[in-house]
Amino acid sequence: MPVVVPTTLAGVFEALAADPHAHLLAGGTDFMVEVNFGHRRPPGVVALRAVSELRSWRIEGDQIVLGSGLTYADLASGAIASRLPALAAAARTVGSPQIRNAGTLGGNVATASPAGDTLPVLVALDASIDLASAAGLRTMGWAEFFMGAKKTARRPDEVVTAVRIPVIDSREDYLKVGTRNAMVISVAGVCVCVDFTNRRVQCGLGSVGPVALRAPEAEGWVAEHIDWNARAVPDPRTYETFGSMVGAAARPIDDHRSTAQYRRHAVGVLAQRALMRLV
Ligand SMILES: Cc1cc2nc3c(=O)[nH]c(=O)nc-3n(C[C@H](O)[C@H](O)[C@H](O)COP(=O)(O)OP(=O)(O)OC[C@H]3O[C@@H](n4cnc5c(N)ncnc54)[C@H](O)[C@@H]3O)c2cc1C
Incomplete structure (x- = not known):
């Protein structure tokens, strides 16, 4: 299958426009399990790992904005962990060091498993989700985004780009x-x-x-x-x-x-x- 590895978000949208049935790949820790068990047969893959803008975080007004490509290892220590201790605690419980180095926040959100460890934290902290496509950006509250077990309001042409969490004491x-x-x-x-x-x-x-x-x-x-x-x-x-x-x-x-x-x-x-x- 063709695998495209863009280095910018614009490149991701271009790749999706060229192959609208391609599947997005982040850390692969859910994706590759499905491939290995024969439950997923992607006609094409657009990998997000090289898109550096998805791996950053910032404070924007009264929100902490976490890029969807941040890994559990990124969340579990340092400045993000001191600002968001529950998210760091959840990240530390995920998988093994290998899984925490590869698996991403965006992958957990997009998979929307009932057992996803970051999701109770995002729900408790009233997080919202940024979704971007060639058509533009929209932000959705968690209650609207998570629709059911492994079901979200994300359209196939959309990338989860960030999670927004209000800053509170x-x-x-x-x-x-x-x-x-x-x-x-x-x-x-x-x-x-x-x-x-x-x-x-x-x-x-x-x-x-x-x-x-x-x-x-x-x-x-x-x-x-x-x-x-x-x-x-x-x-x-x-x-x-x-x-x-x-x-x-x-x-x-x-x-x-x-x-x-x-x-x-x-x-x-x-x-x-x-x-x-x-x-
Ligand atoms: C051994 C093992 C142990 C695990 N332990 C835990 C655990 O303890 N707790 C837990 O919660 N999970 C666990 N997981 C599941 C997994 O690690 C997480 O759900 C992880 O966050 C998935 O992220 P990823 O980057 O690997 O996503 P991927 O596997 O690359 O993708 C997962 C899905 O999300 C989509 N996707 C990924 N990124 C985006 C994006 N930015 N925008 C839109 N769609 C996107 C992909 O198309 C795919 O459908 C485990 C998995 C394994 C293999």
């Missing part, structure tokens, strides 16, 4: 449970973000629904039980109730990795534990 973490401690797809994952700027708590749940979910009732309830001036939780029973409410928001299924019942339990325990660590 927060404490945030990502916790994950799997069938072993490393190199594991999530059975349940949770991102809790305590937002001191807006005095609210935001919670993103992974692997317990077709897409990453929020837990609006738990979020609203717990915000009323935090002493925002002291940055503390006066009544320790708050943690457990918050965990139960988060578990109630899950929409898990039984599958080869876990029962729905365990997933609901686990996501509640993780949420409770994350809140305890953060406040």
Whole structure:
């Protein structure tokens, strides 16, 4: 098959115009698994790895803009990790060092697996997604973009170019449970973000629904039980109730990795534990 390796985004659009059925390839850590199992037979490939503008990040107004080509290794340490600690924590749980060096944020977003580890973080932090094509750029909120398990609102001619995350004064973490401690797809994952700027708590749940979910009732309830001036939780029973409410928001299924019942339990325990660590 023809494989084109453009070095600019304009070159990517040109290559897609010349071969509209070509598949985009980033780190290949999802893509090549599908090829190897015979589930994907691309008529052509447009590789994104050499497009340096996708591998940068910047602050733009009140947003952090992360290029879709940033790898998990890029997210897991340095300046991005100190600004976005939950995203860094999620990146550190992904695969092995080899996968973290190759796999990208954009690939996780475009695959939109229910178990994608960055997705609960993006959902909790109210991220939006930049989509670019020869026709122009559009930005979509996460709720509009993630349509179902492995289903997004991206058109075939569009490239996920960046993820936008609001800058807030927060404490945030990502916790994950799997069938072993490393190199594991999530059975349940949770991102809790305590937002001191807006005095609210935001919670993103992974692997317990077709897409990453929020837990609006738990979020609203717990915000009323935090002493925002002291940055503390006066009544320790708050943690457990918050965990139960988060578990109630899950929409898990039984599958080869876990029962729905365990997933609901686990996501509640993780949420409770994350809140305890953060406040
Ligand atoms: C051994 C192993 C362990 C793994 N462990 C984890 C884990 O713990 N947690 C986890 O979440 N995932 C895990 N994964 C899955 C995978 O690493 C991630 O989903 C990764 O983020 C995919 O990114 P990529 O750059 O490799 O994408 P690719 O495999 O190159 O592409 C994936 C899909 O996204 C599309 N795509 C890629 N980039 C773009 C873009 N910029 N715009 C539009 N479409 C695009 C491609 O066309 C393709 O359909 C694992 C995979 C392997 C093989």
